[in-house]
Amino acid sequence: xxxxxxxxxxxxxxxxxxxxxxxxxxxxxxxxxxxxxxxxxxxxxxxxxxxxxxxxxxxxxxxxxxxxxxxxxxxxxxxxxxxxxxxxxxxxxxxxxxxxxxxxxxxxxxxxxxxxxxxxxxxxxxxxxxxxxxxxxxxxxxxxxxxxxxxxxxxxxxxxxxxxxxxxxxxxxxxxxxxxxxxxxxxxxxxxxxxxxxxxxxxxxxxxxxxxxxxxxxxxxxxxxxxxxxxxxxxxxxxxxxxxxxxxxxxxxxxxxxxxxxxxxxxxxxxxxxxxxxxxxxxxxxxxxxxxxxxxxxxxxxxxxxxxxxxxxxxxxxxxxxxxxxxxxxxxxxx
Ligand code: A2P
Numbered sequence: 340x341x342x343x344x345x346x347x348x349x350x351x352x353x354x355x356x357x358x359x360x361x362x363x364x365x366x367x368x369x370x371x372x373x374x375x376x377x378x379x380x381x382x383x384x385x386x387x388x389x390x391x392x393x394x395x396x397x398x399x400x401x402x403x404x405x406x407x408x409x410x411x412x413x414x415x416x417x418x419x420x421x422x423x424x425x426x427x428x429x430x431x432x433x434x435x436x437x438x439x440x441x442x443x444x445x446x447x448x449x450x451x452x453x454x455x456x457x458x459x460x461x462x463x464x465x466x467x468x469x470x471x472x473x474x475x476x477x478x479x480x481x482x483x484x485x486x487x488x489x490x491x492x493x494x495x496x497x498x499x500x501x502x503x504x505x506x507x508x509x510x511x512x513x514x515x516x517x518x519x520x521x522x523x524x525x526x527x528x529x530x531x532x533x534x535x536x537x538x539x540x541x542x543x544x545x546x547x548x549x550x551x552x553x554x555x556x557x558x559x560x561x562x563x564x565x566x567x568x569x570x571x572x573x574x575x576x577x578x579x580x581x582x583x584x585x586x587x588x589x590x591x592x593x594x595x596x597x598x599x600x601x602x603x604x605x606x607x608x609x610x611x612x613x614x615x616x617x618x619x620x621x622x623x624x625x626x627x628x629x630x631x632x633x634x635x636x637x638x639x640x641x642x643x644x645x646x647x648x649x650x651x652x653x654x655x656x657x658x659x660x661x662x663x664x665x666x667x668x669x670x671x672x673x674x
Contacts, residue, residue, distance in 0.1 A: 341369030342674065344665075345404035345427070347396060347419065348411030349373030349384050352500045353432055356658035357408050358386050366662060367669070372404060375411070402426050406674060408661050409433060424459030428674060430661045434546075437462040437554060444557050447663040448605040449476045454667050461664055464558060465550040466656030467491045467570065467579055472558050473629040473655070474583065474648050477603035478596065479559065482642070483588035486565040489551060489581055493536060493570060494620060496577040496652050498523060506574055524572065533572040545570060578620030579656055580649045586640040593634050596644050600631050605655070610634050618649035626651055627659055 344361065348354040354373070361368060373384045374396040383390040394400050396411070396419060407423045409416050409431040416435040423429050436442040443453035444462045449472050454461060464472075471489060478484065495502040502523045509519035509529035519527040526533050537546035551568040555561075573580075601608050609618045610632040617632035629650040637643030650656060668674040 341367040342405040343370045343372065343403060343427075344368050345372045345374060345401070345407040345423070347374040347401075347407055347409040347415065347423075348432075349393065350375040350379045350382060351410060352496050352503060352653060353410040353657045355384070356653040357410065357661065358384060360654065360658045360662045362387055364662060364666070366665065374400070398422060406430065406665055406668070408665070410657065410661075420460055428457065428668060429460045430463055430664050431460055432463045432657055432661055434465065434550065435462075436460050437464060437550075438557065444554060445664050445667075446472050446558055446660060447667050448473050448603070450558050450560065451667055454664065454671060454673060457673075461668075463657065463661045463664065464554045465547070466497055466652045467493060467547070467568075467581065468551050468554040468558070469656050469660050470579055470629050470648060470650040470652075471551065471581055471583060472555055473603075473605045473650075474600065474631055474646065475555070475585070476559065477599045477606070478585060478587070478591075478644070479561070481589075481595070481599045482591040482644075484559075484561065484564055484585055485588055486586040486640075487555065488567055488584045490569045491536075491551075491571060492573045492575065492580040492582075492620070493547075494573065494575040494577050494579055494652050495528060497536075497579065497656070498572075502528070503576060506576065510574075528572060528574050530574065532574075534569065536570040536572055544568075575620040576624065577651055577653050578623050578649050579652045580618070580620050580647065582645070582647055584637045584639075584645045585643060586637070587642045587644070590642050591644050593636060593644070596646075597634055600634070600646075605629055606631055608632070608634070617647060620649050623649050624651060625654070627654055629655055 413433040413435040416433040512519040547570040548568040607628040618630035633647035
């Protein structure tokens with residue numbers, strides 16, 4: 340049996356990756372409806388070697404699908420997701436509903452059971468949060484988390500296709516001696532770092548940083564977990580990296596942590612400093628797992644650990660996680 344699948348934002352960076360992931364994983368698609376804006380009228384996207392014309396999203400066209408994968412920004416989700424959910428199940432990649440109490444926020448390796456209580460919309464978490472909680476979950480199960488301190492090194496794919504193009508263009512500008520033009524970010528991203536992702540709150544943190552705090556607590560069902568984040572945009576194309584230090588209730592050794600991480604779903608340990616082996620964003624583009632390396636004592640806590648993690652933002656950070664949620668719904672007979 341197959342499903343009618345709607346991809347809202349099918350021409351975007353995550354939308355394009357959704358098409359690939361559905362294809363590669365042989366997701367049972369009977370019919371695929373790619374939605375985008377008026378700007379894409381007449382364009383086609385390719386799926387399973389077929390060219391499918393874009394359906395322009397509006398209140399009349401958003402119907403008839405069993406499942407809708409939304410990846411067209413929070414504004415589009417706010418306007419159309421409720422309507423789509425009258426017809427099928429919405430898996431929403433935007434931040435629009437993530438913290439709503441009646442919307443599960445799901446990472447299949449961490450809280451698969453939460454898909455059961457959805458009422459039409461399931462939220463796909465923030466990319467940096469997804470990547471981090473895949474590594475935190477097994478560490479919490481074994482050693483009990485008390486505190487999490489994270490700094491991120493986030494690729495431009497998280498901002499969408501325009502940002503990927505901006506990094507390419509600015510890199511050429513810089514090398515050829517032209518002043519780089521900034522259309523997407525407030526500063527050039529080529530050969531630079533920008534400690535500013537999403538808007539600033541008046542208390543000095545960015546919305547991206549606070550997403551990591553609140554979403555981690557919700558996904559892990561740890562409402563008191565102490566988390567602090569610093570989120571930085573870096574000139575990497577599509578893998579996010581994170582430096583994570585944890586304090587735990589129970590004593591933790593590097594060997595014990597490595598054993599736990601090696602057995603955990605969705606994770607690959609890549610950690611041998613004697614061979615310069617650790618995850619790097621360029622080398623891991625297009626992969627599905629969350630890679631962990633630099634596993635070491637945190638030094639500043641009685642019980643603590645520091646790790647370095649890298650994962651493809653467009654895959655596990657967005658499209659793959661959304662498709663895994665849809666697969667989970669099928670397994671649970673919820674679709
Ligand atoms: P379009 O290509 O027609 O603008 P990205 O994150 O890579 O920038 O992609 C955003 C995706 O969301 C694109 O597919 C874009 O379509 C789609 N999108 C943005 N705004 C709307 C809208 N108002 N209605 C439908 N699709 C939208």
